[in-house]
Amino acid sequence: MDFVVRRQGRGFSSMNFFSWCLSSSSSTSIMSSLVHFLLLLFASLVPCPVIFCSSEINNNNNLGLVNQTFHPHQEVHKLRTIRTRLQQINKPPVKIIHSPDGDIIDCVVSHQQPAFDHPMLRGHKPLDPPERPKGHDKREMLLGEKFQLWRLSGESCPEGTIPIRRTREEDLLRASSVQRFGRKLPKPVRRDTNTNGHEHAVGYVSGDEYYGARASINVWAPSVANQYEFSLSQIWVISGSFGDDLNTIEAGWQVSPELYGDNYPRFFTYWTSDAYQATGCYNLLCSGFVQTNNKIAIGAAISPTSSYNGGQFDISLVIWKDPKHGNWWLEFGSGILVGYWPSFLFTHLQDHASMVQFGGEVVNSDPSGSHTSTQMGSGHFAGEGFGKASYFRNLQVVDWDNNLIPLTNLRVLADHPNCYDIQGGINNVWGNYFYYGGPGKNDRCP
Numbered sequence: 001m002d003f004v005v006r007r008q009g010r011g012f013s014s015m016n017f018f019s020w021c022l023s024s025s026s027s028t029s030i031m032s033s034l035v036h037f038l039l040l041l042f043a044s045l046v047p048c049p050v051i052f053c054s055s056e057i058n059n060n061n062n063l064g065l066v067n068q069t070f071h072p073h074q075e076v077h078k079l080r081t082i083r084t085r086l087q088q089i090n091k092p093p094v095k096i097i098h099s100p101d102g103d104i105i106d107c108v109v110s111h112q113q114p115a116f117d118h119p120m121l122r123g124h125k126p127l128d129p130p131e132r133p134k135g136h137d138k139r140e141m142l143l144g145e146k147f148q149l150w151r152l153s154g155e156s157c158p159e160g161t162i163p164i165r166r167t168r169e170e171d172l173l174r175a176s177s178v179q180r181f182g183r184k185l186p187k188p189v190r191r192d193t194n195t196n197g198h199e200h201a202v203g204y205v206s207g208d209e210y211y212g213a214r215a216s217i218n219v220w221a222p223s224v225a226n227q228y229e230f231s232l233s234q235i236w237v238i239s240g241s242f243g244d245d246l247n248t249i250e251a252g253w254q255v256s257p258e259l260y261g262d263n264y265p266r267f268f269t270y271w272t273s274d275a276y277q278a279t280g281c282y283n284l285l286c287s288g289f290v291q292t293n294n295k296i297a298i299g300a301a302i303s304p305t306s307s308y309n310g311g312q313f314d315i316s317l318v319i320w321k322d323p324k325h326g327n328w329w330l331e332f333g334s335g336i337l338v339g340y341w342p343s344f345l346f347t348h349l350q351d352h353a354s355m356v357q358f359g360g361e362v363v364n365s366d367p368s369g370s371h372t373s374t375q376m377g378s379g380h381f382a383g384e385g386f387g388k389a390s391y392f393r394n395l396q397v398v399d400w401d402n403n404l405i406p407l408t409n410l411r412v413l414a415d416h417p418n419c420y421d422i423q424g425g426i427n428n429v430w431g432n433y434f435y436y437g438g439p440g441k442n443d444r445c446p
Helices: 014-023 027-045 050-060 072-089 169-174
Strands: 005-007 010-012 095-098 104-109 161-165 198-210 212-218 231-239 247-255 266-272 314-321 328-332 336-341 353-363 390-398 404-406 411-414 421-427 431-437
Touching (some): 198 431
Antiparallel strands (some): 198 411, 212 314
16 A cells, blocks of 8 residues: 655655655654554544453553554455445435434435345335234324434425435444444343343333334433443344344334444334344344335434433334234334334244333443443433433333233343332323433442
8 A cells, every 4th residue: 555645735655755764864763753653543543442442541541552553455455345335335315414413314215225135125115004003092192203303404305215324434434343333242132140241221021922012212312431332222022032043123212322423312223033143233224124204214313302300202112013914013103104124034023022121221341340331311210200210101012913002010120220220110191111220330330
């Protein structure tokens, strides 16, 4: 690779430049400065690996550049890999919308979205709306479709297209792995103490056949300690043996600096059919989820959000299995269909779910033994109640006959209750509900 140094419009080729360095009486000093400059330039362009960031910078307060070698050919290969991946993800837009938060929203023709790269969907078009679950409460009309920052300008995508948040080069450069960009790391889902850095406060039901779930989820903007951690609140629809064949469908909101490059809470979806190993992804970052709505961008920032001792904002989500075709559909608010996960993506979920979970999850990446300060929910414990703690309300499941029904056996569990906790309840207005969350690191959670 040639490094070209330009000054006042004049350029030196790499060979001329290095020849000049070697012929100079101060060649040793100049070459030392050049190497130092290139190392700093390289460090500024490429994100830190997790171990390097945590052990060298956080604990030792030095850059630890010993044994760090600059490999131009490897960097060229990485950039080519990134550009190939971007071509796979980003589809040609018919309209481009610039969001106030810096996002670029591409309006892509519906049948050209990433889902239709899947061999079993090529040549297909999005399906017509399915039969809704019976018992949906239509009185809960929320903010309609304008709950995202990109819609505040009044811009929208034309009929026959869908809005897709554009993935940019810096998004992949920020990722810990280009190959696994848009995917969660393989991890256990069973709620026990062996969580591999993933910590939860959840309500769940099991022991029956479930064909969907519904909840209203309180939206906050929790603080996340570093780029490699996240905080989310979501619904999990789960089936499988909690081994390599685990199937999940997930939807909710998340704050993920690594994935999105900021600390906004964002509406997201996820799926996997093999316990997060090789299948599935966030949002529309792989072939899978088929979006049918032209006014909601999956992965875009949510606005407004809740404030401590102030206004509260929640989003209602329904996930259910279409009785006719067997696909799993996602609805936002009252009647706004977002899209569906085709049944063929799954093994166990081709039939039904065996567990439904609601609640929060954070990642604790601190290797030093002390706990992360990443917040869950509002960053306050469940005992503080309405306006202070985060909540899920109106929890329901869908039965075999496509009915939304209340929960009869909700259990609540927190992996580390001194860091994040949960308290459940039931009343005539909210039905089944719970408060949950916490600050992470505190006097009881060192």
